[in-house]
Amino acid sequence: MSLSGNDGRDGFTSKFGILCATAGSAIGLGNIWRFPYVVGENGGGAFLLVYLGFILLLGIPVMLSELVIGRRGQRNTFGAFRKLAPGKPWWIIGVMGIAAAFMILAFYSTIAGWTLEYIVKSFANAFQGQSSESLAEMFREFHTGIFWPLFWQVIFMIMTAWIILAGVKKGIEKYAKILMPFLVGLLLIMAIRSITLPGAMGGLQFLFKPDFSELTAGVFLAALGQAFFSLSIGMGAIITYGSYISKGNNLTTIAAEVSIADTLIAILAGVAIFPAVFAFNLDPAEGPGLIFHVLPSIFQQMPGGYFFAVIFFVLLAIAAVTSSISILEVVVAFVVEELKISRRKATIMSATAALFVGVFCTLSFSSLGNVNIGGLTIFGVLDFTASNILLPLGGLLIVIFVGWVMMAADVKDELSNAGALKIRLYSAFNFIIKFIAPVAIAIIFLNSIGILKI
Numbered sequence: 001m002s003l004s005g006n007d008g009r010d011g012f013t014s015k016f017g018i019l020c021a022t023a024g025s026a027i028g029l030g031n032i033w034r035f036p037y038v039v040g041e042n043g044g045g046a047f048l049l050v051y052l053g054f055i056l057l058l059g060i061p062v063m064l065s066e067l068v069i070g071r072r073g074q075r076n077t078f079g080a081f082r083k084l085a086p087g088k089p090w091w092i093i094g095v096m097g098i099a100a101a102f103m104i105l106a107f108y109s110t111i112a113g114w115t116l117e118y119i120v121k122s123f124a125n126a127f128q129g130q131s132s133e134s135l136a137e138m139f140r141e142f143h144t145g146i147f148w149p150l151f152w153q154v155i156f157m158i159m160t161a162w163i164i165l166a167g168v169k170k171g172i173e174k175y176a177k178i179l180m181p182f183l184v185g186l187l188l189i190m191a192i193r194s195i196t197l198p199g200a201m202g203g204l205q206f207l208f209k210p211d212f213s214e215l216t217a218g219v220f221l222a223a224l225g226q227a228f229f230s231l232s233i234g235m236g237a238i239i240t241y242g243s244y245i246s247k248g249n250n251l252t253t254i255a256a257e258v259s260i261a262d263t264l265i266a267i268l269a270g271v272a273i274f275p276a277v278f279a280f281n282l283d284p285a286e287g288p289g290l291i292f293h294v295l296p297s298i299f300q301q302m303p304g305g306y307f308f309a310v311i312f313f314v315l316l317a318i319a320a321v322t323s324s325i326s327i328l329e330v331v332v333a334f335v336v337e338e339l340k341i342s343r344r345k346a347t348i349m350s351a352t353a354a355l356f357v358g359v360f361c362t363l364s365f366s367s368l369g370n371v372n373i374g375g376l377t378i379f380g381v382l383d384f385t386a387s388n389i390l391l392p393l394g395g396l397l398i399v400i401f402v403g404w405v406m407m408a409a410d411v412k413d414e415l416s417n418a419g420a421l422k423i424r425l426y427s428a429f430n431f432i433i434k435f436i437a438p439v440a441i442a443i444i445f446l447n448s449i450g451i452l453k454i
């Protein structure tokens with residue numbers, strides 16, 4: 001599978017390649033790093049319920065809408081809107097998506113860099129015999145430093161750019177096939193270890209027993225942002241991948257399968273993490289460092305923990321890279337197709353620009369830690385603006401576009417592969433993207449900025 005050739009539009013070679021690439025985009029740090037800490041900050045079970053509702057009601061329809069736009073448009077996200085709605089300003093969705101891609105790539109590379117450091121730490125057996133306090137201290141010392149977090153961030157960005165440049169060859173298809181199930185297997189083993197720790201019950205209750213008094217407007221917005229981030233939707237990554245999908249593939253199945261896999265993996269990560277958080281008396285609401293304290297503590301308590309730790313962090317880094325390439329590809333496809341710059345130059349320029357923003361993000365955990373923008377650090381601003389504002393806003397406009405602007409016949413044509421497939425759920429899909437999704441997203445927005453009070 002090659003994401004894109006040098007000049008002509010290349011495409012995915014097999015149904016399996018598409019699933020791997022799309023699931024590879026969705027499954028990443030969002031599931032294993034972001035999901036647990038956002039659940040932790042937003043009170044647990046009630047958040048999870050709202051999150052699941054959003055995946056089903058908004059996430060899958062938005063993903064399907066992106067696939068439809070991408071395959072119909074056969075272009076990057078900006079170009080697809082210009083082609084499908086010539087002379088109208090819908091390309092703004094593309095511009096917003098490119099802005100979101102830069103912001104996400106900036107902080108994604110910070111966190112992925114932390115993962116690379118933890119590969120080295122686990123190789124060096126650094127967690128052995130450490131108390132959970134000293135593991136917390138180890139993380140604090142590392143991520144508030146300057147050199148190593150920046151070093152790993154640069155390495156991660158080079159890895160991402162290199163894969164985009166090389167094109168994602170058959171090898172990755174093969175590896176993904178083995179590695180993703182491996183990651184799931186490992187998470188399962190860790191979940192079992194975590195649940196069987198003394199004091200673990202509190203964690204399961206936290207995750208699965210909803211306390212509805214926790215639900216505020218902010219929790220709804222956080223759940224919406226997390227759902228969009230985790231599924232890679234709202235900024236055109238799936239539009240871009242959709243444009244590489246050939247006409248014979250069933251878009252509905254892809255959207256459903258990828259969303260289900262992504263959600264199951266996030267829940268599994270939650271089951272691996274929260275019981276341990278409670279068993280080790282850690283704070284579920286401690287924020288972005290959560291997994292970097294908890295996971296080493298779990299490995300320490302496992303027979304063969306050394307190997308599990310090494311394998312786990314390697315797999316996490318691979319999961320991160322298969323996501324980050326989809327983020328960079330949004331920008332690169334735009335630059336190549338619209339600005340007519342070679343793929344090589346486009347990749348180097350885009351990665352360098354994202355890295356530039358990323359450096360500020362990484363330093364917001366150390367020397368720029370006192371920069372405060374509306375109560376948030378630089379990391380916080382990038383994450384909040386991209387995940388909670390730009391992605392849902394992009395999703396809102398995307399469903400309006402497919403529901404109200406595209407011709408119903410064209411949408412049906414994409415969903416049914418020109419009539420070859422029966423589309424049973426069309427009226428439900430159409431109703432959701434026309435009415436339910438736009439209204440729901442608008443209400444959550446208005447509610448969270450206080451204009452509407454529900």
Ligand code: PFF
Pocket residue numbers: 025026027028029030031104228229230231232233235236237238323324326327
């Ligand atoms: N979905 C990815 C994750 O969960 O790690 C992150 C991501 C990829 C977000 C692509 C947005 C995107 F367009």
